[in-house]
Amino acid sequence: MHGMGFDPIHDELVVNSPLAQAILSFRGAATGEEEPLRVIQGPKTQIVGTGYGALSTVTPDPHGNEIFLPIGDGGYRGNGPHETGILVFDRLANGDVAPKRKLLGASGQVGIDHIANVMITKGGGGIMIYDRKAKDNDKPLRVIRGPNSSVGGGQITTYPEKGWIITGSGDGGYGVWHVNDNGDVPPRWNIPVKAIVTRMDDHPALGNQNVGVALVPHAKELFVASSQANRVVVFAFPELFQ
Secondary structure: OOOEEOOOOEEEEEEOOOOOEEEEEEOOOOOOOOOOOOOEEOOHHHHOOOOOOOOOOOOEEOOOOOOEEEOOOOHHHHHHHOOOEEEEOOOOOOOOOOOEEEOOOOOOEEEEEOOOOOOEEEOEEEEEEEEEEEEOOOOEEEEOOOOOOEEEEOOOEEEEEOEEEEEEEEOEEEEEEEEOOOOOOOEEEEEEEEHOOOOOOOOOOOOOOEEEEEEHHHEEEEEEEOOOOEEEEEEHHHHHHH
16 A cells, blocks of 8 residues: 545545555544455456556545546556556445546646645646546646746645645755646745755665655644655644645
8 A cells, every 4th residue: 555545524544555456445543454445446447557656646535525546657667558647536436436537648646626626736847737627638727847846756735725735846845836826937935855854874865755745734734754764854834824
């Protein structure tokens, strides 16, 4: 299991399994060897492919009662080729069921802003902002890309109450963009995580590859997980929530 998401409205954990090519939903209070509430798995699901950028994350959308899953190679050698895209399932789907819709060509983790009614993905060094119900070959509404944008790797999270998109920046940091941004737009804020986290004994990561990000609004904090540096760092970020 490579990724998970929490549905606070229905109190459920949504977990993806690249090896089993499945999506599993558990009670939020699940413990021990508890069976999942639902399992989406089988040939009709079209869940195929492996890799770092595909099948490695899953995003529940509790407001829209949907689950978003990227598929494709994800840059993982020897396991392709597979079609790249994002599958969208009904939240209550169970068994060998087909997705509600499929957005072709998009890749990487999905972020949802239910207030702006958009879906955010990354790829090709940029952030793509789609209509939340985009499907097939629909084009993005806006694209944030270019040398000034400094879009980097890492996962995406959103703060819909303010329209913020939070994801990795090109300097090993974490930046904040807005859902209405378009073009070669620099981040509104950028936390230089790599420069802050780096220690002399880091090897070989030097604080790079910030992978996970999470917000804790009530504490006004931002959590960043650096997989290669093997640590989680927490930043006070009150400006983000004002």
